[in-house]
Amino acid sequence: MKDMSIAQLQNTCVDLKKNVISMIYKAQSGHPGGSLSVAEFMTACYFHEMNVDPQNPYWPDRDRFVLSKGHVCPAQYAALAMKGYFPMKELDTLRKEGSILQGHPNMKCPGIDIPTGSLGQGLACAVGMAIAAKLNGQSYRVFSAVGDGECNEGEIWEACQTAYKYQLDNLVVFVDYNNLQLDGTCDEVMPPVDLGAKFRAFGFDVYEINGNDMAEMVKALDLAVATKDGKPKCIFGHTVKGKGVSYMENVCGWHGTAPNEEQYKQAIAELDTQYVSC
Amino acid sequence: MSETVKLPTRDGFGDEIVALGKENPDILVVDVDIGKSCKTGAFRQQLPQQHLNVGIAEQNGAGVAAGLASCGKIPFVVTYAAFGSMRMCEMIRQEICYPKLNVKIACSHGGVTPANDGASHQAIEDMGILRTIPNMTVVMPADYWSARKLVRAAAEFNGPVYLRFTRDAIPVIYDESAEFTIGKAHQVQDGKDVAIIANGDTVRLAIEAAKVLAAEGISARVLDMHTIKPLDVEAVTACVNDIGKIITVEDHNILNGLGSAVAEVVAESGKGILRRVGIQDQFGQSAPYERLLAINGVTVEHIVELAKELNA
Numbered sequence: 001m002k003d004m005s006i007a008q009l010q011n012t013c014v015d016l017k018k019n020v021i022s023m024i025y026k027a028q029s030g031h032p033g034g035s036l037s038v039a040e041f042m043t044a045c046y047f048h049e050m051n052v053d054p055q056n057p058y059w060p061d062r063d064r065f066v067l068s069k070g071h072v073c074p075a076q077y078a079a080l081a082m083k084g085y086f087p088m089k090e091l092d093t094l095r096k097e098g099s100i101l102q103g104h105p106n107m108k109c110p111g112i113d114i115p116t117g118s119l120g121q122g123l124a125c126a127v128g129m130a131i132a133a134k135l136n137g138q139s140y141r142v143f144s145a146v147g148d149g150e151c152n153e154g155e156i157w158e159a160c161q162t163a164y165k166y167q168l169d170n171l172v173v174f175v176d177y178n179n180l181q182l183d184g185t186c187d188e189v190m191p192p193v194d195l196g197a198k199f200r201a202f203g204f205d206v207y208e209i210n211g212n213d214m215a216e217m218v219k220a221l222d223l224a225v226a227t228k229d230g231k232p233k234c235i236f237g238h239t240v241k242g243k244g245v246s247y248m249e250n251v252c253g254w255h256g257t258a259p260n261e262e263q264y265k266q267a268i269a270e271l272d273t274q275y276v277s278c
Numbered sequence: 279m280s281e282t283v284k285l286p287t288r289d290g291f292g293d294e295i296v297a298l299g300k301e302n303p304d305i306l307v308v309d310v311d312i313g314k315s316c317k318t319g320a321f322r323q324q325l326p327q328q329h330l331n332v333g334i335a336e337q338n339g340a341g342v343a344a345g346l347a348s349c350g351k352i353p354f355v356v357t358y359a360a361f362g363s364m365r366m367c368e369m370i371r372q373e374i375c376y377p378k379l380n381v382k383i384a385c386s387h388g389g390v391t392p393a394n395d396g397a398s399h400q401a402i403e404d405m406g407i408l409r410t411i412p413n414m415t416v417v418m419p420a421d422y423w424s425a426r427k428l429v430r431a432a433a434e435f436n437g438p439v440y441l442r443f444t445r446d447a448i449p450v451i452y453d454e455s456a457e458f459t460i461g462k463a464h465q466v467q468d469g470k471d472v473a474i475i476a477n478g479d480t481v482r483l484a485i486e487a488a489k490v491l492a493a494e495g496i497s498a499r500v501l502d503m504h505t506i507k508p509l510d511v512e513a514v515t516a517c518v519n520d521i522g523k524i525i526t527v528e529d530h531n532i533l534n535g536l537g538s539a540v541a542e543v544v545a546e547s548g549k550g551i552l553r554r555v556g557i558q559d560q561f562g563q564s565a566p567y568e569r570l571l572a573i574n575g576v577t578v579e580h581i582v583e584l585a586k587e588l589n590a
Contacts, residue, residue, distance in 0.1 A: 066345075107377045113348060114345065114377065124373075125348070127342050128344060128346040129345040135306075158337060161333060161335065
């Protein structure tokens with residue numbers, strides 16, 4: 001790990017986003033907006049930071065990933081396929097009967113450490129995994145992505161209290177602050193006020209970054225996992241919902257809508273221009 | 279064992295979980311700030327490294343337990359039945375039962391036993407709610423010793439189990455040597471005129487009723503159906519075929535609990551007559567435990583009356 005340059009990670013992230021668009025287009029169902037806003041975190045975790053073995057997905061010492069905002073699983077499925085957990089062609093089965101790639105993640109899919117989908121619940125599970133590492137004297141870390149809208153859920157804050165109490169400096173929580181939820185902006189639906197400050201008040205070390213900037217993401221992740229001060233970590237990422245596809249960016253309607261053929265072609269064409277030279 | 283000895287079944291849990299924790303360091307208790315009341319005090323004192331308290335945050339408690347279980351631990355989340363079944367319900371569904379993780383939900387204050395606490399704390403819906411979730415096993419022991427045995431059986435069983443105990447003291451009806459298997463009815467006595475199928479704190483009522491009936495020439499088979507899911511269909515079917523007259527008794531709403539589970543089997547058999555004794559689909563109030571049962575007709579007298587009607 002950590003052998004990819006920022007430019008290589010950026011290009012991997014473009015690949016991941018193209019896979020996200022492609023699988024949601026083929027399924028004609030899924031959540032593209034949040035899958036794109038969380039893509040840099042997903043890429044940095046799987047291709048830079050996390051200690052995992054795709055050939056041995058249940059290795060007890062692996063780093064864990066908990067996608068608390070489970071509806072953006074196309075981003076995780078793409079990462080898992082690209083890592084080699086299962087063949088790339090499996091991505092075409094998203095949301096189809098019998099597929100390991102359910103509409104929201106479950107543990108039949110190799111690489112999924114806990115099922116999610118009903119919001120607010122994944123972070124508590126991530127906390128349990130991090131506590132287990134401390135109890136067992138294991139060195140694995142737990143990475144979790146939560147949505148800004150998801151922070152409406154009280155259980156998120158219950159989990160944060162527990163993370164502080166048990167001094168989980170092996171837990172990294174990414175807050176995908178794209179400022180849009182299903183029914184409208186965060187401010188319209190439920191004002192988040194100073195969401196990053198809330199995590200700080202709950203005892204987290206908070207790293208506030210541009211969550212769609214790979215260099216900032218990698219720097220924050222490296223710092224978060226290196227800081228062994230007994231405090232849980234929050235990477236508070238300002239992101240753009242639909243990032244990378246112009247007509248999806250900051251448009252609430254792309255929360256859970258699949259592109260049609262023309263939109264699909266445009267999205268792939270736009271993403272193709274985003275590769276950088278390495 | 280003298281029937282004058284009375285103990286809450288939560289005490290059976292509290293004693294057995296200490297023994298289990300000493301044998302297996304992966305067994306954990308996850309408290310939600312009612313550990314003293316749920317009898318985890320000894321565990322906390324003797325096994326502090328295996329004890330967590332996540333505060334008054336039941337939903338989080340269930341999620342933390344799921345995370346622990348996904349990493350090989352065997353957590354017992356300990357709370358009251360009303361909270362363990364309803365406050366935690368969706369977390370139990372998504373994070374514990376859906377992935378079939380090895381988490382035990384161990385609840386004191388089952389049924390109307392938190393009597394004077396009032397309706398907010400009385401759990402009359404819990405077993406029915408959890409019975410409808412795939413992969414869940416639902417158990418209520420009838421006394422102190424069966425509680426100990428079934429807690430141990432739950433720890434040895436790989437998968438989610440909901441365990442329900444009493445707050446109030448109830449008669450000790452078994453001795454230490456009695457054996458209990460999850461999913462298998464425990465036959466207290468055999469009989470030919472009526473089958474009384476009870477669980478939890480009402481098994482004692484079934485036994486008392488059987489004594490009264492025996493004096494009047496009616497012979498009752500008494501089953502302790504401690505596990506309502508998976509239900510011992512074979513034992514119920516035997517009651518249908520051997521006797522054909524069945525009374526269920528439970529400290530739970532008559533909807534969706536033991537009576538409903540038995541009714542499903544009886545109805546599909548196309549044979550037999552069933553009467554259900556239980557909480558009459560109404561909320562309770564602060565009142566003595568025995569009064570709350572009486573208000574709902576969960577009494578020895580009512581069971582006897584129904585048995586006589588069925589044998590008239």
